[in-house]
Amino acid sequence: MVTRVGDIHLGLANANKLLARFLAGHASELQLKLIHIQGGSLRNAIPRESEAIFAVPISVADNLETSKNHYLAMLRSEFAALEKNLVITLDETTTELFALTADCKSRLLHFLNAAPNGVIQMSDDIKEVVETSLNTGVVKMDEKKAEITF
Numbered sequence: 001m002v003t004r005v006g007d008i009h010l011g012l013a014n015a016n017k018l019l020a021r022f023l024a025g026h027a028s029e030l031q032l033k034l035i036h037i038q039g040g041s042l043r044n045a046i047p048r049e050s051e052a053i054f055a056v057p058i059s060v061a062d063n064l065e066t067s068k069n070h071y072l073a074m075l076r077s078e079f080a081a082l083e084k085n086l087v088i089t090l091d092e093t094t095t096e097l098f099a100l101t102a103d104c105k106s107r108l109l110h111f112l113n114a115a116p117n118g119v120i121q122m123s124d125d126i127k128e129v130v131e132t133s134l135n136t137g138v139v140k141m142d143e144k145k146a147e148i149t150f
Contacts, residue, residue, distance in 0.1 A: 007046060008046065008118060008119060008130055008133040008135060009119055009128075009130050009133075010082065011082060011118065011119075012046050012079075012082055012083065013046075013075070013079050013082070013083045013086065014046055014047055014117055014118075014135070014136055015039050015040070015047040015048055015049050015050035016039040016040055016047050016050045016112065016136045016137075016138075016139045017112065017113075017117050017136055018050070018075060019037065019039060019050040019051070019052055020037075020109050020112035020113050021113055022067075022068075022071050022088075023037075023052060023054065023109050024109040024110065024112075024113050025071075026064075026067050026071075027105065027106075027109065029060070029063065029067070030056045030060050030063060030064055030067065031056060031057050031060060032054050032055070032056055032105075033054060033055040033056070033099035033100075033105070034052065034053075034054050034099060034100050034105040034108070034109070035052075035053040035054055035055065035095060035097050035098070035099045035100070036052060036053040036095070036097055036141050037050070037051070037052040037053075037108070037139055037141055037146070038050070038051060038052075038139055038140045038141060039051060039138070039139050040136070040137045040138040040139060040149075041138065042137055042138065043135065043137040043138055043149045043150060044135060044137060045135075045137060046135060046137075047136070047137060047138070047139075050139065053093060053095055053097065054099075055099060064090065065090065068088050068090055071088065072086065072087075072088045075088075097143070098143075108146055111148070112136065112139070112148065115134070115136055115148070115150070116134045117134055117135060117136050118133060118134070118135075119132075119133050120132040120133055120134055134150050135150060136148060136150060137149050137150060
């Protein structure tokens, strides 16, 4: 696996942010119940992979596939110059874990979406040098809490 340390100025896709954006954007229409989310391995490396376990009613399962395909097409357009190999996969699974409450799911996804990510300020003194940046580097959960490392 290639880590992308020091590439914050390139505007590369952050898998944690992209996943949270999809989940938040489709939570209502898909009646999505979030069970688990995790991604990234280092606070100072742009995450290339992120994953979630969630449940949707069988009645909207076809809509999930359609929504995923539309979102992937949008991302491929948005990141066309930077990310040539964007992929989203959906796999069926089973779990013993419980879903987050609607309030916890909403708060977590809204936080992940609202958190700044990328270059915040370029240096005024040195051309093309990042002075301040923020990376949503690691997202992990257990049965009691979610932890996001910037």
